[in-house]
Structures are given as structure tokens and as C-alpha cells.
Amino acid sequence: MSVGFEGSVLVLNKFYLPINMISVKRAFVILYKDTGEILDEVDSQIRPFSFNEWIDFSADRNGDRDYVRTIRHRIAIPRIIRLTRCFSMPKYEVKLTKKNVLLRDGYKCQYCNKGYQLNKLTIDHIIPKSKGGKSVWTNIVTACMNCNLKKGGRLPWEVGMKLLRSPSAPHTNPLLSQKLRNGNYKVWGYFLNNADI
Numbered sequence: 502m503s504v505g506f507e508g509s510v511l512v513l514n515k516f517y518l519p520i521n522m523i524s525v526k527r528a529f530v531i532l533y534k535d536t537g538e539i540l541d542e543v544d545s546q547i548r549p550f551s552f553n554e555w556i557d558f559s560a561d562r563n564g565d566r567d568y569v570r571t572i573r574h575r576i577a578i579p580r581i582i583r584l585t586r587c588f589s590m591p592k593y594e595v596k597l598t599k600k601n602v603l604l605r606d607g608y609k610c611q612y613c614n615k616g617y618q619l620n621k622l623t624i625d626h627i628i629p630k631s632k633g634g635k636s637v638w639t640n641i642v643t644a645c646m647n648c649n650l651k652k653g654g655r656l657p658w659e660v661g662m663k664l665l666r667s668p669s670a671p672h673t674n675p676l677l678s679q680k681l682r683n684g685n686y687k688v689w690g691y692f693l694n695n696a697d698i
């Protein structure tokens with residue numbers, strides 16, 4: 502059990518379809534505004550809770566959850582909320598962001614295969630933008646600072662560099678796959694198959 506606002510909350514639309522992943526803080530804002538309900542697993546079944554019911558439910562639990570503290574209550578962190586008035590439908594496309602590229606590539610430079618910390622990695626346009634390269638999944642890979650510098654604004658084969666594999670768009674959101682491997686998010690499995698959010 503830990504205390505704090507860390508982690509993510511899965512957001513479902515009115516039809517129980519996953520549409521987003523948000524921070525715990527944002528989830529609480531939604532709950533305070535009373536525009537969502539919480540879903541959680543109780544005795545192997547998914548049960549809906551209003552925010553007030555959830556606060557009571559939190560008080561009855563001892564130590565098996567992550568919590569946040571307010572002046573009056575100790576509230577368990579919800580892992581799924583459903584926006585009961587939201588009709589938006591999921592977009593089955595993984596967003597092209599630096600973070601998602603690094604996750605897809607396992608935080609490894611795709612030229613030298615070395616793993617680095619986040620701040621030592623950058624993203625490289627295989628065909629540089631200056632040569633008409635596009636910002637698409639198939640033209641972007643994770644690169645370390647050294648390889649990025651060595652390559653400069655050239656094509657990999659012009660400087661004798663080779664890619665470990667040809668990059669492609671991920672079928673599932675890499676961050677989501679990572680979360681699903683974490684026991685804290687087991688309950689998400691009820692609502693996610695190969696859905697991307």
C-alpha cells in the first residue's frame with residue numbers, strides 16, 4: 502500500500518468502452534464534479550460505485566489498496582472510472598509521441614542496441630526531415646545521443662549505420678501493455694482486449 506497520487510486511471514465511456522488513460526488527480530476532479538462513477542472488482546465481480554459509496558468502501562478496507570488522504574477521509578485510488586454521460590468512441594490508433602516510441606523500442610537505441618535512461622535517449626528520423634522524411638511510426642526510432650550525433654542529418658547507410666529492425670506502428674498502446682503487466686492494474690483486463698487508447 503502506498504499513499505499519493507501516482508498512477509493512472511482507465512476511463513470508460515457510457516458504453517463501457519475504454520477511451521483514455523488519465524492521472525489519478527484528474528480522475529478525482531471528475532469524481533468531485535460528479536460526472537463519473539467508479540468501477541472496481543468486488544468478490545470477482547465488477548461493481549459500480551458513486552463517489553460517496555467509494556469513500557465508504559475505502560474506509561472499510563484495510564491496507565490492500567493505494568490511498569490518498571484528504572482532511573476527512575482516506576480514499577482508495579480508483580483504477581477505472583466510467584463517464585456516465587460520455588458518448589465519445591475509442592480511437593484505435595496509438596498516438597505517435599516520444600514516450601510511445603521509446604516504449605515501443607524498449608528504451609534501446611535502435612542503432613547500437615544499448616539501453617539508456619530516458620534523458621539520454623532521443624528520437625531519430627531515419628530519413629531526416631530535411632530530406633523529406635515524415636514524422637510517422639515507420640520513419641522514427643529511438644536513438645542514443647552518440648548515434649544521433651554520428652548520423653547527423655544523413656541517411657543511416659550514408660554513414661555505415663544499420664537499424665536493428667524496421668520500425669512499425671504498434672498494435673497496442675505500449676504504455677497500456679506495460680500497465681497490464683503490473684498487478685495494480687489487473688482490473689483493467691475486464692475492459693481491454695487489444696483495444697488501444
Ligand SMILES: [Zn+2]
Pocket residue numbers: 610611612613614615644645646647648649
Ligand atoms: Zn546508439
